[in-house]
Amino acid sequence: MRARTLVACVTSVLLAGLMACSGTTDGGAAGSVAGLPVTHFQSGLRSDAPTPSLDVQNVSDNEADRIATATIADVEDYWSKQLPDDFGVGFQPVSSLLSYDSNGANQQNGCGNTQKNVNAFYCGADDSVAWDRGVLLPTMIKQFGPLSVVTVLAHEFGHAVQFRLQAKAGITRTTPTIVKEQQADCFAGSYYRWVVEGNSRYFTVSTAEGLNAALSSLFLVRDSAGTSAQDRQAHGTAFDRIFAFQLGFEKGPKECAGINMQNLQPRLTERPFDPEDVNGGTIDIDDQTVGLLKESLDAAFAGAKAPAPKIVDGTGACKGGPATPPASYCPANNTVNIDLRALAKLGRPVDQGAEFRGRTDGGRGDFAALSEIASRYALAIQKGVGASLDNANAGLRTACLVGAWAAAANNLTDTKLRLSAGDLDEAISDLLRPDSLVAADVNGKRVDAGFNRVEAMRMGFLQGSSPCSKEYG
Ligand SMILES: [Zn+2]
Structure with missing residues (x-):
């Protein structure tokens, strides 16, 4: 103000x-x-969740890694059905997965070194997903609960989906970052609906406290105030990101793939600080x-x-x-x-x-x-x-x-x-x-x-x- x-x-x-x-x-x-009933129950990893059969490099058995690995297995379940159904595209899992401790020994993937990199990301160079199980994920779990990890990794996997869809999501070399980020948040929202509807083998999410936690964790990873939407690194404000998440939740992945700069611009709120501020x-x-x-x-x-x-x-x-x-x-x-x-x-x-x-x-x-x-x-x-x-x-x-x-x-x-x-x-x-x-x-x-x-x-x-x-x- x-x-x-x-x-x-x-x-x-x-x-x-x-x-x-x-x-x-x-x-x-x-x-x-x-359109779904308001529900209240403990959201998170199911007690009867199967053990994912995924190859994760450098993985530990801490809580962060267990939730992260289950999330990847779960989004793969979701997209292996959704990509053929909605886009006529066969599903390919990501090429590799990497867990690391940003305070621990350095690891490498196609996007470089992991040391001091407090992050979770999709790396297009080698089609991999990596996450910091040492600092980022435990901090998120402590503050926002396990669903924060699910939200962040569902978003990152959304980038892998984008990478697979390319032209079908309107993605080219010059697509602005904000469009890619909005699509990834939207894909995360569409995945969440599938979980909320009871289709996931790994997670249960209630529409009251469960979704509140998912939405609050989008807020956590928002850009700092004052980032311009044209900025290459722009992820969007919490307001913009929740819009995209809700769009995916309500309308599904096809709608997400249709997000482009033209339809995005009128509703985008992200802008730089006014010089008079x-x-x-x-x-x-x-x-x-x-x-x-x-x-x-x-x-x-x-x-x-x-x-x-x-x-x-x-x-x-x-x-x-x-x-x-x-x-x-x-x-x-x-x-x-x-x-x-x-x-x-x-x-x-x-x-x-x-x-x-x-x-x-x-x-x-x-x-x-x-x-x-x-x-x-x-x-x-x-x-x-x-x-x-x-x-x-x-x-x-x-x-x-x-x-x-x-x-x-x-x-x-x-x-x-x-x-x-x-x-x-x-x-x-x-x-x-x-x-x-x-x-x-x-x-x-x-x-x-x-x-x-x-x-x-x-x-x-x-x-x-x-x-x-x-x-x-
Ligand atoms: Zn992103």
Whole structure:
């Protein structure tokens, strides 16, 4: 986020759709995940998983290697059926597999030395997949659980699939990195659906906590904020990557192979920092920022003709009403009560390095804190147009409206707050947390599936507020 110096009047094009919003029925989008039931169980390696018959060079018997090897065996099962079925191409396993310890003895493959290479990668030069079982994989497992390894290696194997498809995936020597990365994330998503549907001999994944873990680990391997999508190394922001993953999950590998620069460009959010952004686009969450936020929200939601709520600094809870600190919407007096100190703490910049090592001070970035306030404000707008506030659809509608506000704050040249690089990823990271308010109803209750929360926010961001009430009526 950054503050702007321009002041001007704003005509809002938002919320035309929400005006038509009427009563509520629960269920619909909240009751399923891309057409599959919402499930809760321990996700990961099956207790009855077979021992993969794969030749992995330098392999150990640690947990990271066991999960990595099972993942390769599993994606090979998946693609050995999918490549012939969807593309008429016979499946060929990768030529070799390599496990290494980036802190241990050096190994080599077609892409060079492994020493100090904290990574997992597909190497096109010798058609191999390699992974760091010493540092990268154990760190990921510790922080995000075993599915993080599955996600990363399914993505890497996606590059091997690309290598096999070539022209059938539109891949040439000049294909930009971001297209290849989006396809690989999409292929990983399509594989995950197959697992979720119970086809895997190795893994089980629930659509609630299981998929949440898969999506959160895409966030972990995102590019640093401020990378341009044209950059050769661009993997995409978490927002862009989750889009690709969900596309594959919902529509399958053919759709993934159809991703190209033309259809990608309009939805891509990755961009370099604006030269006007100071402090890497970071602002403090204080009285002044909250004032700017209020102006931005008032402008974005003016079209709803609903009474705008007051934002007051207090305990973050309503007297005798909802208590969802650090911010609560109080319907009784149309007020958003915030705990500014707690939000300032929450709004501190994300330390990606510390986050990766499992040590953070709780900072989720300025946009995460502002989104939490915006979500409570969005409840006031919903109340103003007669929508319900206390069910799953209210939570998803809230996430959708926060997305619509973020896009408006980004696009209206005369609002005082606008997004900077990395802001959307802060919102996504916040959204996937169990205690996030962004997709929560007035009582702080949220739908279990992060998949649905992200989808709702993205819908608002890409399409504005009209679909928010249609989809989550
Ligand atoms: Zn990649």
